Amino acid sequence: MGIESISDIRKREIVKAFYNTAIREGLENTSIAKIAKSLEIQPSLIIHYFKSKDELVTALIDHCLELYLQIFEKAYAAHDSKSEVLKSLLHSMFSKDWDALFDDGVYYSAYAMVFREPDIRDKFSKIHQTLRSKFSLLLQECLSSGIISCEEPEVAAHHVFSLVDGTYFYINMLSDEASQMEHLLMSEALALEIIGFKK
């Protein structure tokens, strides 16, 4: 690990520039020329590393989805007891951290592609399923150690995930940050209720 070829560095650099430009201009309005300009390189160099624009988009989405996986892994690494893992995980899911992980505008644009590009649907689907089954497993473990009390942990995992997705979809339509925060707290409380978390 650690050793990275020039090629890999450039690739990451390009994906990053793609991401930053997409935040400003929108994912679909971000051309190879714009990315190249922001890096002060030629467009053809980008094509040299990513054979087509599709490949670039794929790389960005892969990067994005990996970030969400990392949140889970971090929560597991940071705490010993399942109880602590669950608590910190839930809190980060309903916090601005989770929201700040990846730009929402870019995320929803990428998500919109799910409906046209089967490959992208698979990517999103896979990650979502991975995260949910990890969470579901955690709930089962917490249930058997008596930390939580819900009837069906599998179902509860579904509910919590829907609630997370919906909450962020929702709060982005609220203009002031105070009501966004308020709504996040409300949703977190509901999530705790759904899984039957004992204080």
Add this chain to the structure above:
Amino acid sequence: MGIESISDIRKREIVKAFYNTAIREGLENTSIAKIAKSLEIQPSLIIHYFKSKDELVTALIDHCLELYLQIFEKAYAAHDSKSEVLKSLLHSMFSKDWDALFDDGVYYSAYAMVFREPDIRDKFSKIHQTLRSKFSLLLQECLSSGIISCEEPEVAAHHVFSLVDGTYFYINMLSDEASQMEHLLMSEALALEIIGFKK
């Protein structure tokens, strides 16, 4: 009412063609030329009715958001008792009808614009708030007539709306329709629980 000038007919026709093309090609990949081609007219005619492409996008979003308002109005018109209205409304919110109202890919692309275009954010925000306060009022009425039992109808309305948004976000990542349906039913059940609906 009913009388529609040629101008209005063409405008609606253009927005409809825009929508249909966007379903296939994606909202951002839909050019004026493509819309014109699908209608077998000249691009300049579209500009004649909508001064710019931005105006066209705005018209499409307006049309979309109005559809969601109509679902609410239909539920109110179709039933006399508040209990019936609530039941039918909840059912349509968690059914494929709601989902089929507007193409998801186009919807999420439009939603992504919320993060770049303040005007579009306002539009989405306004409709969302309107729908939620209508729903909140309904819950309050049902609560006082003893049809439901929740502590805070305002909060319950928030929760149900988050759940709806999240559920559709969620199920679009599921590939087979059976599990989509299953998840919709699960979410509806949770919604009924949240508002304390009595069977």
Add this chain to the structure above:
DNA sequence: CAATTTATTGAACAGGTGTTCAATTGTATC
């Protein structure tokens, strides 16, 4: 140092973008 591979440039490509404008057709109004 020479040979080879990789990184990077710059020009060119055919085709698409939104928009403008004058000219033409069609449709009502007086």
Add this chain to the structure above:
DNA sequence: GATACAATTGAACACCTGTTCAATAAATTG
């Protein structure tokens, strides 16, 4: 039936799109 107005065309605009390709610069290998 002439006049006014709206609908529609078609050509033109400058600019941007993704991609190709040969040429050059730089780094790596033998």
